[in-house]
Amino acid sequence: MKPFRFLAEPGDLADGAALVEAARTAEAVGYTTFVYPDHVVNPYGMLPVLAWAAATTSRLRVAPFVANNDFRHPALLAQDLATLDLLSGGRVDVAIGAGWNRPEYEALGLSFDANATRVSRLAVAVTVLKGCFADGPFSFAGEHYTVTAYDGLPKPVQRPHPPLFIGGGGRRVLSLAGREADIVGLSPRTLATPAGENVRPDPRTMTIAATEEKIGWVREAAGERFEGLDLNVYPTGAPAMITDQARKSAGDLRDRIRARTGIELTTDELLESPHVFIGSVDGLVAKFRELRERLGINSFMTGDINTLAPVVERLAGT
Numbered sequence: 001m002k003p004f005r006f007l008a009e010p011g012d013l014a015d016g017a018a019l020v021e022a023a024r025t026a027e028a029v030g031y032t033t034f035v036y037p038d039h040v041v042n043p044y045g046m047l048p049v050l051a052w053a054a055a056t057t058s059r060l061r062v063a064p065f066v067a068n069n070d071f072r073h074p075a076l077l078a079q080d081l082a083t084l085d086l087l088s089g090g091r092v093d094v095a096i097g098a099g100w101n102r103p104e105y106e107a108l109g110l111s112f113d114a115n116a117t118r119v120s121r122l123a124v125a126v127t128v129l130k131g132c133f134a135d136g137p138f139s140f141a142g143e144h145y146t147v148t149a150y151d152g153l154p155k156p157v158q159r160p161h162p163p164l165f166i167g168g169g170g171r172r173v174l175s176l177a178g179r180e181a182d183i184v185g186l187s188p189r190t191l192a193t194p195a196g197e198n199v200r201p202d203p204r205t206m207t208i209a210a211t212e213e214k215i216g217w218v219r220e221a222a223g224e225r226f227e228g229l230d231l232n233v234y235p236t237g238a239p240a241m242i243t244d245q246a247r248k249s250a251g252d253l254r255d256r257i258r259a260r261t262g263i264e265l266t267t268d269e270l271l272e273s274p275h276v277f278i279g280s281v282d283g284l285v286a287k288f289r290e291l292r293e294r295l296g297i298n299s300f301m302t303g304d305i306n307t308l309a310p311v312v313e314r315l316a317g318t
Contacts, residue, residue, distance in 0.1 A: 001292055004315045005032040005230060006308075007301040009065065013044060016052060022305055023053035027060040029309045030316025033093060035065035035301065040104050047080050054088040063093035065301060066167065066185070070099045070110060070118065074125035074145065075152060078132035082156040090157035093183065094129065095165035098122040098173060119173050120144070126164070126180050133161035167232065169205055171217045178221030183230040183299060186214050188275055203257045203265055206236055206275045208295075215295060232299035233274040233291070240277035240307045242284070247271070249278050277302065281310045288315060 008031045010022035026034050034057075036042075036049040050062040062084070067077055077096070085092040098118035099105070105112040113121075121144045128145050131138040132152030140147045156162050166177035167185020177184040188205040204210060211233070219226045238253045250270045258264055270276050274291055277284060277300075288311070291297040302308040 002230060002296075002298040004288065004292070004318055005232075005299040006312045006316060007031065007033040007035050007063070007065065007232070007234075007299065008305040008312075009035050009037070009301075009303065010049070010053075011304040011306075013049075019049065019052050020056045023057050023060060026305050027057045029305065030312050031060065031305065032316075033061040033063050035063050035095070038064050038067045038071065039101060040071075040108065041101075047084070050092075051084055051087070054084060054091055059091075061091045061093060062088065063095045063165065066095040066097040066165065068099040068104075069096055069122045069125045070105070074128040075132050075147060075150065078129045078152050079154075081162065082133060082152065082154050085156035085158060085162050086154050090162075092156070092158070092162045093165050094162045095167075095183075095185075096122065096125065096129070097167060115170070116172065119168075119170075119176065122166075122173070123176050123180075126166070126176070129164070130161055130180075163230075165232070169214070174214055174217045175221035178218040178226070178229075181229070183232055184218050185232045185234070186211055186274065186297070187234075188236050201261060203237065203261055203263050206273045207265070207269050208272050208274060211274045211295060211297075230299045231295070231297045232301060233297055234301035235277045235303055236275040237270075238276065238278065240303045241279075242281055242307065242310065243278065244280055246279040246283060250276065253278070277308065281314070284308065284311045285314050 008026050010019060013019050023034055034053045036046050038046045046064050054062045081092050081094050102112045124142045124144045128140060128147055131140060133156055137149045137151035139149055163182040165183040166181040167187050168174055169187040169189040189202050222229060241249055243249050247267055250267045253270055254265055254267055274297060
């Protein structure tokens, strides 16, 4: 079985000293990777936060969670992340997504295209990223990007490229992840989608049965490379919580989901969901082990650093 990998974000940051403390705490607890989201509504820019975290630690990996492909040209993202990989001694994961938060697009005057277009653009961006990371100049002419005799510099320490993380909840993007990524994020469809696509938020995509279906899509697309992939999940609907009253807390979540969507999930479905991290320390340790054994999920984005620290300390390195 693949070893556990734990990802955490810093939470609220008051200043640089708070970021240093958060990154060093994450490293000491046993987290694998320090992540920061790529949203213009956030108080800080993603890349400076990751660079600061890498500079103040020695083992901790850093990654966007995740970079929005529509916010920058993939060759520019490749240069920034390759630079960070070089300066950190090879501690970067390249996590990229198609973008989902429509209000950010509207605030910036960017076109929020249909999901199929955004995923198509992401697929081409992956080709550009890998071309930039590879040795020598490359050229590419496609629907969304054109690159001519470009030799992306610097080259990353990790060869042929840093681990590539792609996540999503639909078959199209998960198939792309299966073909191209090293780490595949399994997402439920609990957020609103673009108008006209006739897809509504569906909390049933949080269930273990839905997750098994998504893994099947990844496996089909990945073929022989599937066994080498890391599979990642993260909490949805409610933040991670350590409690001795897991059923009550899951029942409260069930009621909120029903009130918001009209869809009924059982308490047991939520407690076994790969996207609900609610339970005692012993219970969550057992759950993460079961998810790894049953589904091959070995990568967990826990949210903030401190909440699941006792769980991470028990499982890190195993």
